[in-house]
Amino acid sequence: xxxxxxxxxxxxxxxxxxxxxxxxxxxxxxxxxxxxxxxxxxxxxxxxxxxxxxxxxxxxxxxxxxxxxxxxxxxxxxxxxxxxxxxxxxxxxxxxxxxxxxxxxxxxxxxxxxxxxxxxxxxxxxxxxxxxxxxxxxxxxxxxxxxxxxxxxxxxxxxxxxxxxxxxxxxxxxxxxxxxxxxxxxxxxxxxxxxxxxxxxxxxxxxxxxxxxxxxxxxxxxxxxxxxxxxxxxxxxxxxxxxxxxxxxxxxxxxxxxxxxxxxxxxxxxxxxxxxxxxxxxxxxxxxxxxxxxxxxxxxxxxxxxxxxxxxxxxxxxxxxxxxxxxxxxxxxxxxxxxxxxxxxxxxxxxxxxxxxxxxxxxxxxxxxxxxxxxxxxxxxxxxxxxxxxxxxxxxxxxx
Numbered sequence: 001x002x003x004x005x006x007x008x009x010x011x012x013x014x015x016x017x018x019x020x021x022x023x024x025x026x027x028x029x030x031x032x033x034x035x036x037x038x039x040x041x042x043x044x045x046x047x048x049x050x051x052x053x054x055x056x057x058x059x060x061x062x063x064x065x066x067x068x069x070x071x072x073x074x075x076x077x078x079x080x081x082x083x084x085x086x087x088x089x090x091x092x093x094x095x096x097x098x099x100x101x102x103x104x105x106x107x108x109x110x111x112x113x114x115x116x117x118x119x120x121x122x123x124x125x126x127x128x129x130x131x132x133x134x135x136x137x138x139x140x141x142x143x144x145x146x147x148x149x150x151x152x153x154x155x156x157x158x159x160x161x162x163x164x165x166x167x168x169x170x171x172x173x174x175x176x177x178x179x180x181x182x183x184x185x186x187x188x189x190x191x192x193x194x195x196x197x198x199x200x201x202x203x204x205x206x207x208x209x210x211x212x213x214x215x216x217x218x219x220x221x222x223x224x225x226x227x228x229x230x231x232x233x234x235x236x237x238x239x240x241x242x243x244x245x246x247x248x249x250x251x252x253x254x255x256x257x258x259x260x261x262x263x264x265x266x267x268x269x270x271x272x273x274x275x276x277x278x279x280x281x282x283x284x285x286x287x288x289x290x291x292x293x294x295x296x297x298x299x300x301x302x303x304x305x306x307x308x309x310x311x312x313x314x315x316x317x318x319x320x321x322x323x324x325x326x327x328x329x330x331x332x333x334x335x336x337x338x339x340x341x342x343x344x345x346x347x348x349x350x351x352x353x354x355x356x357x358x359x360x361x362x363x364x365x366x367x368x369x370x371x372x373x374x375x376x377x378x379x380x381x382x383x384x385x386x387x388x389x390x391x392x393x394x395x396x397x398x399x400x
Contacts, residue, residue, distance in 0.1 A: 011043035012374045015093040017084065017107040019100050021061075021070070022052040027293040028099050028123065031057060032180045032363045033370070034064035040367035042374070045091055049073045049080055049106060054242075067091070075102060084110040095374050098149075099123060101141065108148035117150035117381040119373060122173075125162050125290050125311050142167045150377040155291040156312025174373060177315075179366030180296045182358070186277035194278035198264050204236045205340045207306070208279035210272070210294045211286060213243030218285035218308060223249070224329035225285075225336065227258045235340045237283070240266045240275055272297045279303055281339050281346060282322075285332055289313055299357040304349030306335045316361075320352035 016030055030046055037044045045067040052058065052070070061068050069087055073080050084106055088096065096118045098107035104120050111118035126138075145152060146167065153176045154160035160173045167173075200206055211217040219239070226237050239249065246265075253259040266275065276282075282298035282305045289311040296316070298305055305322030307313050317324055323339065325331040339346050 011038065011041050012371065012378070013043045013092060013094045014045075014374060015088055015091065015096050016044060016046045017096055017098045017103040017110075018046070018048050019075070019102045020050045020052050021046070021048045021057045021068075022054050028121075029178045029180060029293055029363075029366075030066075031060045031064065032178075033367060034061050034066045035181050036363045036367045038065075039364065040371045042367060042371055045069070045093070047071065047084060047087060049077070049084075049102060050075070080106045081109040081113070085113040088114050088116070095119060095377060097121070097370075097374075104141075104145065104149075108144065112148060115385070117377045118148060119151045119153065119377055120145060120149045121153040121155065121176075122159055122163060123155065123290060125159050125288060138166060146171070150381055151373055153373065156315050158312045158315065159290040176366070176369045176373060177291055177361065178293055178296065179361045179363040180293060180300055180357075181363045183273040183276075183297075183300055185302055185354070186273055190274070191277045194274060198236070198238055198266065198278055200236050200264075200278075201234075204234050205280045206236050206238055206278055207281050207283045207336060207340075208238045208240065208276065208298075208303075209283045209285070210240045210275070210297075211284060211292070213239075213241050213245040213249060215245065216286060216288050217243075217245075218287050218327070219245060219249055221287075221308075221327060221329050221332060222283065222285045223252060223259060223263070225332035226262055227256060228329060228333045229258075229262070229337060231258075233337060233340055235262065235336060236264060237262055238264045238266055238275075238279065242267070273301060276301050276303065281306065281336075283332075283336070284308065284313070285327075286310065286313075287327060291316065296357065296361045299353040299361065302350040302354035304339060304346050304353060306332065306339065308332075318352075318356070320349070321356050322349055322353065 018028060034044060046061055048070045051072045058068050071083050088110055095116060096107045096111040098104045098118060098120045100123060108118050152173050154163060154173050155177050157175060160175050163173055164171050209222060213219060229235060250265060253263045276298060282303045284292055284295055284307040286308060287310065291312040295305060299321060305317050307317045307322060307324060308327050309324040314324055323335045325335050
């Protein structure tokens, strides 16, 4: 199967392949992309290898007019490649865009079967110490990516440098940071409703963390910091998210008076602006991150940020938009105290965050950059295919 002939104004048909649409994984931003894809000349569908019990993202994608297929497969199911390739043919997909390792493997093989190009986005940075087996696995993944992916995308500069340190300094890796849809600045009525749900007073300063509740997200550092805050500091921490650590976090908060008085647990709202509207500042204390989408959402509505100085976060949070801190509860506590006590500084940093979002991370610009990547991949694939066909024809002529 060759990519179908397209007119100059015809949208590129792209299948985004992911392991699952469950909310406790890395936020890929497909719902944001769905809202602006058509304007950028992208006709997208989403294929999830397994079924998610969380239907919020599936529903949001379908409401945006995006077809979603969940293949109901087990992790590393041997049927995955054949079923994905069949769906790609049925949907007349021109290019496959994969996210996360399982989808990278399945998507590359399914694309090869259909003779269409594949593009992959890197979503993580793995700097953990590696033994010989881990290093061999990483080398195998890199070789496979170089062999089967037409384009590889990094979402932050530090991630691109990390990948090149493994794959070689001359490895082509495109830098395309994610974006989110501009929600506008929430009105006072929405803010009041959401704060009432959190049971906070008008004078309380609400710090919001939306990171998935996993080990690498640093929630234990954040709770240590909050436990060390001055008793009279009017700060309330709202933890929104799901994940395997949630029961442990809830039990720790319930068992500690200093935390129970300050911490509220809520759930990720289907519309992120609804939750962010209640906050006065955003906090992200992850131990590893390439480019957290939650930071972009906070910037979009004008929230100042306290975040750890790791991964790609310093590329997003600058002195004009927030405060960067070490992976240390004391440093986090001092930053939270400084912003809680200084509303004028919060306002100034929030304005800077909103301006930076509009200049760098609006989803419409992100979609246009992705369209350029897809067109480049298609052009490259077509050129290579034509050259291969011509070479085969020349060989047959010479033999005859």
